[in-house]
Amino acid sequence: MSGAITLRVVGVVAETHDAVSLELVAESGQRLPYRPGQFLTLRIPSAQTGSVARSYSLSSGPHEGGPLKVTVKRTEGGYGSNWLCDNAVVGMTIDSLSPAGIFTPDSLDADLLLLAAGSGITPVLSILKSALAQGAGRCTLIYANRDENSVIFADELKSLTAAYPDRLVVLHWLESVQGLPSVRTVTALVAPWTDREVFICGPVPFMDAVVTATGDLGMDRTRVHVEKFVSLSGDPFAEVDDTGDAALVEVELDGTTTEFAWPRNTVLLDLLLARGVEAPYSCREGACSACVCRVVDGEVKLLRNEVLEREDLADGYVLACQAVPVTDTVRITYE
Ligand SMILES: Cc1cc2nc3c(=O)[nH]c(=O)nc-3n(C[C@H](O)[C@H](O)[C@H](O)COP(=O)(O)OP(=O)(O)OC[C@H]3O[C@@H](n4cnc5c(N)ncnc54)[C@H](O)[C@@H]3O)c2cc1C
Known part of the structure; x- marks a missing residue:
């Protein structure tokens, strides 16, 4: 599983008739750093598919120093939110990805x-x-x-x-x-x-x-x-499958350039996260632009795109969460 952390539920708080907060700590005892506005992605058991992944924003503040807290509101007819509201109890464990997201102020001093x-x-x-x-x-x-x-x-x-x-x-x-x-x-x-x-x-x-x-x-x-609050359709907990055909990608992020084999059936974001690159992202569904980056050489295909306009695409902008390689070599920059 790529980068999953096991969290233990240490508190369950009924906030309203249809919203519940879960207080969580890392099973390892490690304190997980996060920024205000970031979210966790939880792996919720499902008898049908094994599991579904759903993101939940942290309602706690990092400065409070207490457990991580997510607050889940029931979605009518929804699977994950109702499962958590009905089944989360103190003592149970749940897998999560590290806190992520870019919905966070650059400065806490701003108005x-x-x-x-x-x-x-x-x-x-x-x-x-x-x-x-x-x-x-x-x-x-x-x-x-x-x-x-x-x-x-x-x-x-x-x-x-x-x-x-x-x-x-x-x-x-x-x-x-x-x-x-x-x-x-x-x-x-x-x-x-x-x-x-x-x-x-x-x-x-x-x-x-x-x-x-x-x-x-x-x-x-x-x-x-x-x-944007959307449900994930993919499985961000799955390992990247290295066995098939791969392109070569060079990625420039935060002043560092790295090169990876890029399996043709894997979206760029999943590859980067699996290789330990802290690439930005949020919805993972092509519906926000948190993971936007630019192709400076080569070509990629977007599996889905609800945000980038024709002019953005013409300028080389793509969504890492939806990009798979077309050419054998691709150069990407986040700068
Ligand atoms: C960054 C981020 C942060 C988030 N933070 C929060 C948060 O703090 N709190 C929170 O409550 N939520 C949050 N969400 C939303 C959360 O991840 C889920 O999307 C939400 O809980 C609904 O998930 P669900 O599994 O209950 O519903 P789903 O099962 O995904 O269903 C969603 C809706 O689609 C309908 N539906 C499902 N399947 C079908 C189908 N086959 N055909 C037609 N309709 C269908 C359902 O009836 C339901 O109305 C966040 C999302 C993101 C991306």
């Missing part, structure tokens, strides 16, 4: 505008707690939920507001009272904070409305960060 809906609060809470405890900036959280009973972390947010009255503003949006947030209403809510670094996480229609609103307000796109 932040955070927008979350439903379970999208998990990475956002981690960023918020970290920024308040370790940074100096001001934070505004706009948090949308179906109704009052669905608000995950209501008490923790109340305590944070009381502890940081001069630096934190929390605005709740309840669908049961105010209706679904629209581009028009979100634009009005966001307008006072257009100078902020923005982090958005929630269901697709919510994120689309917020991204459109920030665009309409002329906010710098590079300062607007989104985290």
Whole structure:
């Protein structure tokens, strides 16, 4: 199994009627470093397929020093979320990949505008707690939920507001009272904070409305960060199969250039992670652009692409999580 860590469940907390937090520690006793906003990828047992992999953002803050905490909200008809909510008990172990993701502020001192809906609060809470405890900036959280009973972390947010009255503003949006947030209403809510670094996480229609609103307000796109919650269709725990035909790939990342045999049935991201290269990624489904890199020589094929435009592709940009080699040699840069 590539880079899996065994975690032990040391706490199970019912957050709302349909969301549960799992507190986890590494079985080895090792403390796992992570940045606020990052996620774990858990291997969830399945009688049908052996296992399914699902990612869950860490709702704990690294500075808290306690167990890793993920918060899982039941998805109607979903397999993994319901399995975890129904079966996770203190003492059980679960395999995970190391914390990963790029939905994290460069500086905890920046002034932040955070927008979350439903379970999208998990990475956002981690960023918020970290920024308040370790940074100096001001934070505004706009948090949308179906109704009052669905608000995950209501008490923790109340305590944070009381502890940081001069630096934190929390605005709740309840669908049961105010209706679904629209581009028009979100634009009005966001307008006072257009100078902020923005982090958005929630269901697709919510994120689309917020991204459109920030665009309409002329906010710098590079300062607007989104985290997409999608289910993994592949198995990131599987070993890279070295036995078949392979191309040769040269990869430049963080000032280091390395060369690997690249099995033709393996996507670039899986190869790099299996070889110990800390390549960036998030959704692994071709739906975000966290793993974007550029082909400077050779050709690759993308199995799936929901984000890169025709011009990006023409400039050589590709998604490492979906790229397989076409030519015998390929040169890739992340710089
Ligand atoms: C980076 C990242 C971080 C995340 N963080 C969190 C988090 O903090 N908290 C959280 O709760 N979630 C989080 N997620 C989402 C999580 O990984 C899962 O996608 C979510 O829990 C749903 O998984 P599931 O197995 O329950 O649902 P799935 O089984 O994947 O089903 C999802 C939906 O598809 C439908 N469906 C399934 N199979 C079919 C089919 N064959 N045909 C038609 N419809 C079908 C289901 O009915 C359901 O509505 C995150 C995702 C990512 C990528």
